[in-house]
Amino acid sequence: MTVTSALAMVLALILLAIAAYTVAARRTFAAIEGFVAYGLLLSIAWVALSSIDVALTEAAIGSGLTGVLLIGAAARLRTTEAALSAERPGAPLRWLAAAASAAVAGGIAVAVLSLPDPAPTLAPAAAEHLASTGLGNPVTAVLIAYRALDTLLESIVVVFALIGVWSLTPDRTWGGRPGPEHAADPNGILAYLARLLPPIGITVGLYIFWVGADLPGGKFQGATILAAMWLLVMMAGLTDAPPISRTWLRILLVAGPLLFIAIGFAGALTAGAVLAYPEGYAKLLIKVIEAALMPTLTLTLALLVAGASERTAPP
Amino acid sequence: MSFFLDIFIVVTVSAGAFFFLAGSVGLLRFPDALSRLHALTKADNLGLGLIVLGLLPRAGGLLAALKLVVVWLLILLASATVSQMVARVARRGGSPS
Amino acid sequence: MSGPTLFGLCAAVLIGLGLYGVITNPQPLRKILAFNLIGNGAFLLFGAIARRGAAAGFGGDPVPQGLLITGIVVAFSATALAIALLLRLFDESGSTTLAADQPAIAEADDRDPYQSAEKLGVLDELRARSESIEGTNGKTSEIF
Numbered sequence: 001m002t003v004t005s006a007l008a009m010v011l012a013l014i015l016l017a018i019a020a021y022t023v024a025a026r027r028t029f030a031a032i033e034g035f036v037a038y039g040l041l042l043s044i045a046w047v048a049l050s051s052i053d054v055a056l057t058e059a060a061i062g063s064g065l066t067g068v069l070l071i072g073a074a075a076r077l078r079t080t081e082a083a084l085s086a087e088r089p090g091a092p093l094r095w096l097a098a099a100a101s102a103a104v105a106g107g108i109a110v111a112v113l114s115l116p117d118p119a120p121t122l123a124p125a126a127a128e129h130l131a132s133t134g135l136g137n138p139v140t141a142v143l144i145a146y147r148a149l150d151t152l153l154e155s156i157v158v159v160f161a162l163i164g165v166w167s168l169t170p171d172r173t174w175g176g177r178p179g180p181e182h183a184a185d186p187n188g189i190l191a192y193l194a195r196l197l198p199p200i201g202i203t204v205g206l207y208i209f210w211v212g213a214d215l216p217g218g219k220f221q222g223a224t225i226l227a228a229m230w231l232l233v234m235m236a237g238l239t240d241a242p243p244i245s246r247t248w249l250r251i252l253l254v255a256g257p258l259l260f261i262a263i264g265f266a267g268a269l270t271a272g273a274v275l276a277y278p279e280g281y282a283k284l285l286i287k288v289i290e291a292a293l294m295p296t297l298t299l300t301l302a303l304l305v306a307g308a309s310e311r312t313a314p315p
Numbered sequence: 316m317s318f319f320l321d322i323f324i325v326v327t328v329s330a331g332a333f334f335f336l337a338g339s340v341g342l343l344r345f346p347d348a349l350s351r352l353h354a355l356t357k358a359d360n361l362g363l364g365l366i367v368l369g370l371l372p373r374a375g376g377l378l379a380a381l382k383l384v385v386v387w388l389l390i391l392l393a394s395a396t397v398s399q400m401v402a403r404v405a406r407r408g409g410s411p412s
Numbered sequence: 413m414s415g416p417t418l419f420g421l422c423a424a425v426l427i428g429l430g431l432y433g434v435i436t437n438p439q440p441l442r443k444i445l446a447f448n449l450i451g452n453g454a455f456l457l458f459g460a461i462a463r464r465g466a467a468a469g470f471g472g473d474p475v476p477q478g479l480l481i482t483g484i485v486v487a488f489s490a491t492a493l494a495i496a497l498l499l500r501l502f503d504e505s506g507s508t509t510l511a512a513d514q515p516a517i518a519e520a521d522d523r524d525p526y527q528s529a530e531k532l533g534v535l536d537e538l539r540a541r542s543e544s545i546e547g548t549n550g551k552t553s554e555i556f
Binding site for chain 3: 004005008009012015016019020022023028031032035038039042045046048049050051053054057058061062065066069070073074076077080081083084085087088089093094097098100101102104105106108109112113115119120121122123124126127138139141142143146147150151154157158161162164165168170218220301304305307308
Binding site for chain 1: 389392393396399400
């Protein structure tokens with residue numbers, strides 16, 4: 001057994017142990033701590049599977065932003081914990097659930113062990129046309145060129161989720177600012193961090209977005225870092241969340257997908273198919289689409305964490 | 316030459332791993348939040364610093380080595396801030412959850 | 413056992429663990445957590461399949477990896493929507509239980525007093541009391 005396979009086995013065992021702790025922990029906050037640690041270890045597992053872009057996305061969104069969301073929710077729901085633990089199901093239901101889960105896990109394990117060998121792959125097809133897109137990172141080429149329809153629909157789905165979150169606002173606070181008012185000490189340590197970190201964070205975020213064309217990275221990871229910097233500044237009280245009725249906010253949210261759709265339909269006229277890029281303009285159009293999607297993604301990811309508006313709208 | 320470099324890397328990364336182990340044991344065994352924070356800072360500052368130092372010779376270029384050091388400095392900044400905030404809450408007597 | 417197979421089996425167990433968590437945890441927030449475990453397990457399974465498709469100089473098949481990035485972002489959006497639903501349920505009913513036949517307990521701070529009274533079933537009594545107080549013209553707002 002080589003060192004790498006021993007490390008992979010240890011990593012898999014720790015992943016399972018932390019996942020079991022997340023399911024079985026008594027206090028909700030402990031379960032969320034386990035979940036964040038699980039997400040970070042999962043990023044290392046992604047690196048072990050040679051998927052660096054997915055590792056970056058998992059660390060940023062899957063573990064980071066989801067963790068912030070869950071911690072905020074757990075803090076608000078602190079008082080309900082004691083009442084609900086009385087509703088735990090009895091032993092028969094738990095045995096039944098364990099049997100069902102074991103059956104599902106066993107079925108998937110059998111499927112994993114009987115995967116076809118040699119594995120079918122689309123990597124040669126992806127490599128063949130990589131040069132014509134002008135990109136060096138095949139995953140970015142898949143996201144924005146080969147499966148551009150998926151990315152377009154995903155950017156619309158994310159905006160839909162935001163609209164869904166906003167539609168859960170009570171009538172009396174419709175159009176107001178999301179989230180509670182954060183009033184941290186303006187001379188305290190959190191305000192200090194919120195002044196020191198965003199310049200570095202914005203640089204790193206924009207760098208990861210820009211370098212995603214040729215190296216692991218891309219707009220989702222970069223937009224997450226920018227959204228995290230904005231959330232940090234909001235949580236330190238240095239700026240407030242924008243009211244959701246502001247026109248500029250709504251225009252910026254839809255500008256990215258609308259531009260993407262426009263370029264896609266223009267491709268029908270210039271290159272023969274919707275979402276096709278004309279010869280020689282591929283790299284330029286890809287850059288334009290990604291630059292237009294960045295503000296949309298940043299705003300949407302940050303506002304999804306901020307939640308529904310809870311304060312009445314300013315006049 | 317590369318033999319001594321390998322020895323250096325093994326020694327520093329092992330020392331960093333030892334400090335991580337010490338920090339984790341402290342996290343599990345110390346009686347209250349403030350002393351647990353004290354144990355964690357050893358893992359963050361010294362443990363990660365030694366591991367980064369050990370990885371520098373194999374970093375593959377000056378830029379990559381600088382990036383590793385920047386990662387360490389950012390983690391120092393974040394952990395210092397969070398330790399202060401957790402310590403303030405712990406001193407007031409509230410529990411983190 | 414090769415890397416992808418190992419992580420594929422690990423993903424199968426993760427999905428099983430997550431399913432157990434969804435069924436047996438009474439708290440909706442823990443159910444959302446366990447549901448995220450199922451999702452991450454499914455992503456890990458997909459990633460193992462992507463790793464098996466390594467060819468043409470790439471470390472893994474890039475098409476599943478691109479779909480995985482899309483999946484992680486959409487899973488986060490779904491979690492955000494689920495948490496917004498949960499917080500609204502808590503605001504409306506004061507508890508997050510999913511059981512039926514729970515009385516609606518209104519929070520007292522800045523809620524609309526008319527709606528609170530209606531939910532607690534005391535609106536008629538308050539109306540009767542307000543009509544008996546002189547000079548209020550039967551407006552319930554006068555007695556709050």
